[in-house]
Amino acid sequence: MVENRPWLNVLTHCVLVLGVIIVALPVYLAFIASTHGPTEFLQGIVPLLPGPHLLENYGEVLTQGMTTSGAPPLLNMLANSTLMALIIVVGKISISIISAYAIVYFRFPLRTLAFWVIFITLMLPVEVRIIPTFKVVADLGMLNSYAGLTIPLIASATATFLFRQFFLTVPDELMEAARVDGAGPLKFFRDILLPLSRTNIAALSVILFIYGWIQYLWPLLVTTDPKYYTIVMGIKRMATVADSDPKWNLVMAAVVLAMIPPVFVVIAMQRLFVKGLVETEK
Template sequence: MVENRPFLSFVTHVTLIVGVGFLCFPVWMALVASSHGPEALSHSPIPLWFGDQMWQNYSDLLFGGMPQVGGVPVGRMMLNSLWMALGITIGKISVSILAAFAIVYFRFPFRMMFFWMIFVTLMLPVEVRILPTFDVVAKLGMLNTRQGLIIPLMASATATFLFRQFFMTIPDELVEAARIDGAGPLRFFWDILLPLSRTNIAALFIILFIFGWNQYLWPLLITADESQYTVVMGIQRMVNSGEQLPVWHYIMGTAILAMIPPILVVVAMQKLFVKGLVESEK
């Protein structure tokens, strides 16, 4: 039985509120800074409340061209990031779930060897294999293309391993029942495995979407055309503006805009994400 101690409850809530305040204060400052002009942020004290230029600043960011990134609007960069994040996420989940399905439910020579070869790639992150990957992408003519941004990052040993572990928990009786009912491999995969895997897919979707959205090094290497810049690259270009002073009100506004899609994905899929982490639906 949990004892009701008002003092401990008060201390706990105060601690939580202080912690949330520390986490949210930088976001608040970025939001406030994005509503002022450049002169307000170059003098002390820095304003702590909203200014009167928020609509103008965000309109300039979304639809006007930023000179620090070759005149490309932030709206275009966010669209590039969205295409890349969705492509990487859907590609990783599709390839991983099919690979796990083949490894668990099909018997072919060297099946486990192939699985361990996939698993060993966990020790080879993008930074380790980035030069040979770049060479392959360049020879295939995929520089400055969305295919070049997405395809090299579609494989995922982690997702394959998680799907494999989940498929191994499915009772053999369910497989036998589907076989008796005349369901072939694709029918079994589509009608049984996919519905059972929806919470796992949701959890992986959030993690992989944020991974794809925050990609910086790979897009930086293969995109020389400003029209293919992602929003993370845009923020970096705005901060490192050479001899010009950084336009902090635009930088903070771009950072706020860059947080919106991941937040929307997390909020929309929060319940499925929690279920995918704490339980298995069979």
């Protein structure tokens, strides 16, 4: 029998509130900094209340960027990051779910070996194979292009593994019933497996969107044209200014704007995301 201990509930809530404060305080300070002028934070004093320059700062970074650091307008970088993240999400999930379907439901020689070869690539992230990957992308003429930004990041052993594990839990009776009804492999995949995989796809979509959104090293290597800069690259350029002090109010405005799309995706898909992570019975 579970004992009712009010003091334990109070302690638990205090710990949770403290954790929220620790996580939210840097975000709050970034927002406050984005509403002040360029000189307040250079004086060594951190204001705790919003300033009068909110619309001015956000309008400047969205439409003008920072010419002193070579950062283009933020709208263009936000669009590039969004497009890059969406292509990575669609590409990774499409390739992974088809690969897992083939490995689980088709009988072909060395299929187990094929799965383990895919799985072993988890030990070879982009940072490890970055030089040969860059060489291939450069030889194919994909520098300064959306294809160069996204195609090398599309393959995902993690997603393939998760879909494979889920497909192994699907009862064989479903496949037999579909076969009796005259459904072929594609119809079985489209009408049965895809609807059953909805929560898994949603959970992976959130994770992969954030993965694509925060990419920095790879876009830094394959893009030299400001037209293809991503938001993370832009923030770095805004914070690194030669022979002058960074305009921290504009940098913090860019940081706050960069947080909005991932937060929106997480909130919008929160129910499916949690369900896809904790659900065990399909």
